[in-house]
Amino acid sequence: xxxxxxxxxxxxxxxxxxxxxxxxxxxxxxxxxxxxxxxxxxxxxxxxxxxxxxxxxxxxxxxxxxxxxxxxxxxxxxxxxxxxxxxxxxxxxxxxxxxxxxxxxxxxxxxxxxxxxxxxxxxxxxxxxxxxxxxxxxxxxxxxxxxxxxxxxxxxxxxxxxxxxxxxxxxxxxxxxxxxxxxxxxxxxxxxxxxxxxxxxxxxxxxxxxxxxxxxxxxxxxxxxxxxxxxxxxxxxxxxxxxxxxxxxxxxxxxxxxxxxxxxxxxxxxxxxxxxxxxxxxxxxxxxxxxxxxxxxxxxxxxxxxxxxxxxxxxxxxxxxxxxxxxxxxxxxxxxxxxxxxxxxxxxx
Amino acid sequence: xxxxxxxxxxxxxxxxxxxxxxxxxxxxxxxxxxxxxxxxxxxxxxxxxxxxxxxxxxxxxxxxxxxxxxxxxxxxxxxxxxxxxxxxxxxxxxxxxxxxxxxxxxxxxxxxxxxxxxxxxxxxxxxxxxxxxxxxxxxxxxxxxxxxxxxxxxxxxxxxxxxxxxxxxxxxxxxxxxxxxxxxxxxxxxxxxxxxxxxxxxxxxxxxxxxxxxxxxxxxxxxxxxxxxxxxxxxxxxxxxxxxxxxxxxxxxxxxxxxxxxxxxxxxxxxxxxxxxxxxxxxxxxxxxxxxxxxxxxxxxxxxxxxxxxxxxxxxxxxxxxxxxxxxxxxxxxxxxxxxxxxxxxxxxxxxxxxxxxxxxxxxxxxxxxxxxxxxxxxxxxxxxxxxxxxxxxxxxxxxxxxxxxxxxxxxxxxxxxxxxxxxxxxxxxxxxxxxxxxxxxxxxxxxxxxxxxxxxxxxxxxxxxxxxxxxxxxxxxxxxxxxxxxxxxxxxxxxxxxxxxxxxx
Ligand SMILES: Nc1ncnc2c1ncn2[C@@H]1O[C@H](COP(=O)(O)OP(=O)(O)OP(=O)(O)O)[C@@H](O)[C@H]1O
Ligand SMILES: [Mg+2]
Numbered sequence: 107x108x109x110x111x112x113x114x115x116x117x118x119x120x121x122x123x124x125x126x127x128x129x130x131x132x133x134x135x136x137x138x139x140x141x142x143x144x145x146x147x148x149x150x151x152x153x154x155x156x157x158x159x160x161x162x163x164x165x166x167x168x169x170x171x172x173x174x175x176x177x178x179x180x181x182x183x184x185x186x187x188x189x190x191x192x193x194x195x196x197x198x199x200x201x202x203x204x205x206x207x208x209x210x211x212x213x214x215x216x217x218x219x220x221x222x223x224x225x226x227x228x229x230x231x232x233x234x235x236x237x238x239x240x241x242x243x244x245x246x247x248x249x250x251x252x253x254x255x256x257x258x259x260x261x262x263x264x265x266x267x268x269x270x271x272x273x274x275x276x277x278x279x280x281x282x283x284x285x286x287x288x289x290x291x292x293x294x295x296x297x298x299x300x301x302x303x304x305x306x307x308x309x310x311x312x313x314x315x316x317x318x319x320x321x322x323x324x325x326x327x328x329x330x331x332x333x334x335x336x337x338x339x340x341x342x343x344x345x346x347x348x349x350x351x352x353x354x355x356x357x358x359x360x361x362x363x364x365x366x367x368x369x370x371x372x373x374x375x376x377x378x379x380x381x382x383x384x385x386x387x388x389x390x391x392x393x394x395x396x397x398x399x400x401x402x403x404x405x406x407x408x409x410x411x412x413x414x415x416x417x418x419x420x421x422x423x424x425x426x427x428x429x430x431x432x433x434x435x436x437x438x439x440x441x442x443x444x445x446x447x448x449x450x451x452x453x454x455x
Numbered sequence: 456x457x458x459x460x461x462x463x464x465x466x467x468x469x470x471x472x473x474x475x476x477x478x479x480x481x482x483x484x485x486x487x488x489x490x491x492x493x494x495x496x497x498x499x500x501x502x503x504x505x506x507x508x509x510x511x512x513x514x515x516x517x518x519x520x521x522x523x524x525x526x527x528x529x530x531x532x533x534x535x536x537x538x539x540x541x542x543x544x545x546x547x548x549x550x551x552x553x554x555x556x557x558x559x560x561x562x563x564x565x566x567x568x569x570x571x572x573x574x575x576x577x578x579x580x581x582x583x584x585x586x587x588x589x590x591x592x593x594x595x596x597x598x599x600x601x602x603x604x605x606x607x608x609x610x611x612x613x614x615x616x617x618x619x620x621x622x623x624x625x626x627x628x629x630x631x632x633x634x635x636x637x638x639x640x641x642x643x644x645x646x647x648x649x650x651x652x653x654x655x656x657x658x659x660x661x662x663x664x665x666x667x668x669x670x671x672x673x674x675x676x677x678x679x680x681x682x683x684x685x686x687x688x689x690x691x692x693x694x695x696x697x698x699x700x701x702x703x704x705x706x707x708x709x710x711x712x713x714x715x716x717x718x719x720x721x722x723x724x725x726x727x728x729x730x731x732x733x734x735x736x737x738x739x740x741x742x743x744x745x746x747x748x749x750x751x752x753x754x755x756x757x758x759x760x761x762x763x764x765x766x767x768x769x770x771x772x773x774x775x776x777x778x779x780x781x782x783x784x785x786x787x788x789x790x791x792x793x794x795x796x797x798x799x800x801x802x803x804x805x806x807x808x809x810x811x812x813x814x815x816x817x818x819x820x821x822x823x824x825x826x827x828x829x830x831x832x833x834x835x836x837x838x839x840x841x842x843x844x845x846x847x848x849x850x851x852x853x854x855x856x857x858x859x860x861x862x863x864x865x866x867x868x869x870x871x872x873x874x875x876x877x878x879x880x881x882x883x884x885x886x887x888x889x890x891x892x893x894x895x896x897x898x899x900x901x902x903x904x905x906x907x908x909x910x911x912x913x914x915x916x917x918x919x920x921x922x923x924x925x926x927x928x929x930x931x932x933x934x935x936x937x938x939x940x941x942x943x944x945x946x947x948x949x950x951x952x953x954x955x956x957x958x959x960x961x
Contacts, residue, residue, distance in 0.1 A: 296564040298557040301546075305554055308543035315505055315541040316606075317529040317555040375545045 118377045121427050122368030124382030129391035136398045155278050159270060159345055161390045162280035163188060164357050165383070166338035169287055170331035171361035172382035177327055179228065179235040181221075184335055185358030189250050189351055191217045191339020196259035196349030206262065210340055217336030218329050220246065220303035227327025229321035243355065250351035259349040269344035270393025280341060287334060287399045291379040294330075303327060307374025363387050366424050388423065392416050456481045456645045457502075457613035457614055462511035464497055464669075471497040472508070472669040477647075478616065484636060484646045486656045486677070489743045490689050495649045496538055498666065499616045500648075503535040505526040515614075529555065531611035533717040535602045536620040538649070544592035551591055552606045577605040582631040596623045596724065604632060604833065608639075615639065618645045621655060623724075631657050642721075651744050653682055653949055665689055676724075686949055690912075694946030698924075698932035708734045713771070714904050715757065715873055720765030725751040727928040729765070733904050738895065740919030741908040743948050747925040749908050753875050755783050757789055770872065773951060788871035790862050790879050805853065806832035806846040809865050835864045859883050864893055867898055874898070875906045880914065890917050912944055926950040 113118060137153070140144045158165075167188050174181050191213050198209035228238045269279050294300050297314050302323045305313035343349065368385025370377030396416040400407045463470040472494045479485045489495050500506040502513070504522045515522055515531050522527045524530050528535070535541075542551050560566035573589045591599060600623050607615060621629050626837045636646055636659060648660060656663060656677060661679070665673040665688040673688040686694045717731040720929040726748045734738050741749050754760035756767060758776035767774050769785065769932040772959045779789070796904045800808055809832045850858060855927040859879060866874055874895075893916065895905055915922060920934040926948035932947025935941075946952060 142769055293562075293564070298559065298563075298565060301550055301554060301557060304550075305543045308539075308545045311505075312541040312543055313554075315503060315525045315535075315537065316527040317524070319524070319526055371545075375543065418729070 110406075117380075118369045118371075119380040119384055120369065122381045122388070125367060125388040125423055125427075126384040126391075126443040129388045129395070132395050133391045136447055140398065140402070155214060155272070155276075155281070157390060157394060157449055158278050158280045161386075163342040163354075164360060164390070165284055165386050166287060166334050166341060167354075167357045168190065168361040168364045168382050168386040169284075169291070169379060170334035171337070172365050172368075172370055172377070172379055173303075173327050173331045173334070174235075175362070175365045175370045175372065176323060176377060177303050178310070178372075179327075180239070180322070180362050180372070181224065181242075181328075181331065182358040183246060184221075184237040184239075184248040184331065185356060186243050186250065186352070187217060187220055187332070187354075188342060188357055189333045189354035190246050190253075191296065191336045191352065192219060192342045192353050193250050193259075193349040195273060195308065195340055195343045196261060197253050199260065199399040206265070213340065214333065214336040218332040221332025221335060222325060222329045225325040228328070229324040239358075243358070247352060247355070254349045254351050257348055257350040257353075261343055261344070261347040263347075266347050267342050269341070277294075279297055280345075283337065283341065285336065285418065288379060288383070295378070299323065299326065304375050307371070307376070309375070351362075355379045360389065361386070363420060363424055364434060365372050367420070367427055369427065378396040392419050456483075456514060458514040459498070459502070460512050460514075460855070462498065462513075463509050464494075464501065464506060465509055470669055472501075472666075474511075475671045477664050477671065479645045479647060481645055482640050482643045483662060484640055484660045486660040486663035486683065487647055487649045487666065488656070488663055488689055493666040493689075494669040495666055496618055497875075499535060499618050499647060499649060501613070502528065502533050502536075502616060518805055524837075526555075527944045529610055532610075532614065532898060533605040533609040534612035534614070535616040536600070536607040536618065538597060538618040538620075538622075539610060541909065542591045542599060542603055542606070545586050547580070547589040547590055547592060548585055548594075548602055551602060552577065552609050554606070556610065562947055573609060574605070576880075577609050578602075579633055580608070581605055582628075584949065597625055597628060600624055601628055601632075601911060606837045608635070612644065614645045616646070616923075618649045619651070620648075621650055621652060629655070651949070653685070653951065656685070664880075667691070668673075682951070683899070686945055686951070690941075690945045692941045692945045694949065694951055695940060695942035696946055696951055698934065698938065698947045698952045708732075712736070714769070715756070715906075716768040716770075718766045720750075720752070720755055720762050721761050722751050722755060722760065722928075723769060724760070725928055726755070729925075729928075729930055731923060733931070734905060735872075735904055736899055736902055737920045738899055738905045738907055738918055740915045740922040741906065741925065742910075742912065743917045743931075744926035745910060748928040749925050750877065751944055752908070752925070753789075753877055753908060757787065757875065783871075786869075786872040788866035788869060788874040790866055790874065790876045800850060802849050802851065804847045805836075805861065808850045808861055809835045809846075809868070811865055823873055831868070835868055838864070860887060860891060860894075863894060867894065867903075870898070870901070870903060873904045877908045878910055880909070880911070888914070912941055912948075916941060916944060 114123070117376060137150055141150075144150065167184055171181065171184055194216055195210055195213040199206055204211070216290065224242055227233050227351060228235050228418070271279055273279065273282065302313065303316060304319045306318065306320045306323055310320055339354075344352070364385035365374055365382050366385070367379070367384070367388055368381030370381045370385075393416045396419070397409075397412045400415070402411055457477070459475070459477045462472050475494065475498060477485075477487065477498060487495050487498065497506055501508045502522060504527050505765070506522045506683065507523065513522065515533075520531055522531065522533070536897075543554070546554070552593050555569045558566045558569035558573065560569070571587055578585060578587065580599055581604060583598060583605065585594065585598055586600070588754070591602060594602065600620055604617065604620050621632065624632070639646065649654070650656065658713045661675070662676055662678050663685065664671060665685065667689060683693055686692070712730060712734045714735050715731070717729065717735040720726055720729045720731075729748070729752060731752070738827045741752070743749055751760060755762045757779050758781060759779050769787075774785065776785070800811065806828050810828045830844060836846065850861060853861060863879065874960060880891060883891070894908075899905060916939050921933065922939060922944065923930050924932040924934070924944060927950065931945065931950050932946070936944055
């Protein structure tokens, strides 16, 4: 028991876990205060499970971001890429009349392809990730708007029903999807590929010197992040039954802050997928809890106030993480440098 | 086995290698020697794929090859333990050793047991006592070096390169390493060893290749060579073994003139019982190969680093500064060779840069008029011959030499009692260098004392009245008066003196 606790304390996810548990406690405490009669009923569970339905796209995008951040790369365009998958999934059947399944499979492929291109630009053309991401935002947004210039579109009702279904009465489809993706990570982390990712994140020059093809590894991870983003886009389509070309943009920054909150080092090489999940869990719970707190206060506050408050809490969490976790503190500066200047495997040449 | 011919490499303007060559036979241990900056690391990094040569050919086992990446090197059976290590600090020892060649089991998953066994095999071989699951960043520097060597050996290379791998090792670790090298040699593995420790060459190497200024100047069997020959090829000077740790002239100095008296200062792994004296009105030089503890010593004096043992007396008082600011307040000044990082404020004006040190004196909120700064700067510029377009131009507009003069001027204007300079003329042209020397001599005449660290032997002997030479954290020699010859300096740098020599030859 003691040993286990010590292990947790040493793990990169420790700070994220603490934040997550605190947010979880806050969430349930609010639930208890606002709805004391039905707290110990199934209703509480259902509303909690509802969070997964709404936030599965964001959670999946964060998982994709985590894969990149472990290599010391951040991709701010990952949000608009989710919207890309979203509008494509909505419009493909409409344009071509192909069956939904085929259209969605194609959408996943397109999403992987798009991110792979991003990866090629970063690793072979050596464009710094931040710059590449920034350019990608404009390019992808343009594509999205060309596909669907305004929110809307038709998604068959069965899909939404399937997505909202509670399997065995307790497990929402979204939770199953997230779990499957996590299992994919659990496998991946035991393969050489992931070791190479950690090595590249830890010290790219040394990884290169050890014979690791850092460019290829990067492209592979971009492709995997593209897959997760694509799945996230499909979840978005299923959850909201609409295609929206730009709403995803904000997910880009949110996924980055979630990863850092969870304890993944901005410079790379340190952290796990649990970090990302705890980080995004904290963020989602705070975003849900804050409007509820406002609703208990006298007076009227619009959503800007809600956002201001929840973002402030997240910012405090970020600052706290950076100061509390040594790994974050020491790598923040190098991490920022890396984002702006790009990696340096071969700078000795 | 290996043949490198006509290898050249330029880093922008710097010629690291020009037409250098190196050849190694199977089962041979080759020493690659040369003084600091002679291109040894560059030469071996070309073999490991980290540096692309600008010209020349490499043949391995008779076939011409191109080595463009670490992966290429591994494929060709070349493995290297880097001078600055190639470990990933946040990963475990096992992961580091097996990185890039992880044994895999079913479904492409890493076979953890096999990986651990592989790592343990090499750790045991090298007698490294470390839990393979520990993260590398928590290991001591010497253990990290051993892990780096284990990592290179684990690839079972045909050619193993050790670039100053022994520099941070303890003697028992070196013994263990050499045992393993002998076994590898029996098996036909070729080894290239880069080292500054002369004793090791005679212990283990078969042949040596000597680089000087990026060129191969000599190559031959170790048993046909004298130590003095080797040093001669490396430096162009024959070492003179008559150096001692105590300067003969010590009695010339009067006790009451003693300004700085350092006794038995220690920093574990860096400095070992260093005694050091500076008298009023003298320039004391500090020489030695790179990284023998000179920088740590200077920083300890300036309270920019903690020492575990020893005593520093300054102006007759025992001092325990808490920060560098205390040392400056006590009339010490420091000039770093690393202009960009430690001394220049590039976007501030020339005048402001000159005034920077002066600004530390006087009250924090005391009024300071632009005129005061301007007049101060004009005088300094005239006095020190700094060539500046205008005092209001940013400091980054000056040439390297003038920037350095600016920094020197900044401190001299304060006329500290003791000025410490850490390789201040690095990358400064010969003319500016002379001017800086002139300024310093002038200051000494006015009673200032100077401690001058330099990696340039000629410069060191030219400017200093007395020279301390550092070798592996100790003072290996002290040169004063007649003793100040390059031959003696070279001998001391290589540790070829009294006690140090015994250590090297054992
Ligand atoms: N990446 C680089 N960029 C610019 N110059 C470099 C680079 N690497 C080496 N040099 C220069 O090339 C020259 C040779 O350097 P190298 O590291 O090969 O010397 P060395 O013989 O290994 O010295 P030491 O004994 O100090 O390790 C030096 O003048 C050095 O400043
Ligand atoms: Mg070197």
